[in-house]
Amino acid sequence: MPELPEVETVRRGLEGQVLGRTIKQVTVTYAKMIRMDKERFIQEVTGQTILAVNRRGKYLLFDLGEVLLISHLRMEGKYFHYPRQAPEDKHAHVDFGLDDGSHLVYQDVRKFGTMELVAKKDLEAFIASHRLGPEPVAESFTLDSFQAGLKRSKKPIKNHLLDQSLVAGLGNIYVDEVLWASSLHPERPSQSLSQDEVIRLRENIIRIMALAIEKGGSTIRTYHNAFGENGRMQDELKVYGQTGQACPRCGHPIEKIKVGGRGSHLCPVCQEKNRT
DNA sequence: CCCGGGGCCTGGCCGC
DNA sequence: TGCGGCCAGGCCCCGG
Numbered sequence: 001m002p003e004l005p006e007v008e009t010v011r012r013g014l015e016g017q018v019l020g021r022t023i024k025q026v027t028v029t030y031a032k033m034i035r036m037d038k039e040r041f042i043q044e045v046t047g048q049t050i051l052a053v054n055r056r057g058k059y060l061l062f063d064l065g066e067v068l069l070i071s072h073l074r075m076e077g078k079y080f081h082y083p084r085q086a087p088e089d090k091h092a093h094v095d096f097g098l099d100d101g102s103h104l105v106y107q108d109v110r111k112f113g114t115m116e117l118v119a120k121k122d123l124e125a126f127i128a129s130h131r132l133g134p135e136p137v138a139e140s141f142t143l144d145s146f147q148a149g150l151k152r153s154k155k156p157i158k159n160h161l162l163d164q165s166l167v168a169g170l171g172n173i174y175v176d177e178v179l180w181a182s183s184l185h186p187e188r189p190s191q192s193l194s195q196d197e198v199i200r201l202r203e204n205i206i207r208i209m210a211l212a213i214e215k216g217g218s219t220i221r222t223y224h225n226a227f228g229e230n231g232r233m234q235d236e237l238k239v240y241g242q243t244g245q246a247c248p249r250c251g252h253p254i255e256k257i258k259v260g261g262r263g264s265h266l267c268p269v270c271q272e273k274n275r276t
Numbered sequence: 277c278c279c280g281g282g283g284c285c286t287g288g289c290c291g292c
Numbered sequence: 293t294g295c296g297g298c299c300a301g302g303c304c305c306c307g308g
Binding site for chain 2: 294295296297298299300301302303304305306307308
């Protein structure tokens with residue numbers, strides 16, 4: 001489940017392998033993941049050079065000059081880069097043949113990932129239409145806008161952080177981690193947070209996302225080697241996947257509950273629900 | 277407007 | 293052992 005740190009790790013890997021390469025040929029074997037006409041996608045991508053590999057939230061942005069190829073890995077999407085022909089793989093859905101004879105392959109067991117082309121000038125509109133909040137860095141993710149967004153909503157804080165609108169990039173793992181670090185119960189209504197709690201939460205989001213990027217992301221369930229799957233952040237996780245283990249802060253066993261239909265790990269003592 | 281639930285997918289796991 | 297059923301989960305869409 002790639003979240004922002006894992007996508008950033010993938011981005012860095014891709015940058016090292018395909019930057020400056022020209023796409024000579026594209027093969028799409030699962031058309032539904034291309035969110036536009038498949039033939040038009042192939043036609044527009046073929047012959048373009050990868051000028052940069054950027055990222056916004058959990059989206060990868062391949063800069064092809066006039067257009068951006070926007071790729072979302074969703075749950076299990078992965079990129080593989082082969083120096084020659086790619087091996088047969090029933091989970092490989094898109095194959096980009098590059099001008100040095102190498103192949104960049106998108107592989108996705110669950111077929112949830114998406115690819116689309118967006119004109120570079122329409123990037124801001126794309127971001128706005130997807131209600132994508134700021135990157136979780138201090139300069140972009142301001143206390144004022146975060147606080148204002150929380151004040152307007154009764155939504156449980158966990159659901160609110162997952163919807164990407166207040167801040168981009170958090171998924172189920174890192175939301176559980178930042179809420180634990182902030183001693184906040186995931187079901188606390190957004191608007192019930194005190195100013196001190198909002199300040200702490202924001203700082204923990206910025207800190208934990210930066211740490212996770214530095215650690216190369218988390219490797220939770222490895223099926224194969226791929227970009228971004230050599231992470232070390234899993235060793236730093238305090239609550240995610242730690243059901244029954246002692247809370248590192250108070251020693252009470254970590255519990256797993258459902259919040260908004262999602263598995264949520266928490267310490268019921270440190271993250272008491274009925275607090276200010 | 278908000279919220280909840282279903283759909284998209286498939287492999288792994290559980291229980292019988 | 294085999295198999296049915298359920299779960300995981302980001303995001304979108306629909307209905308209330």
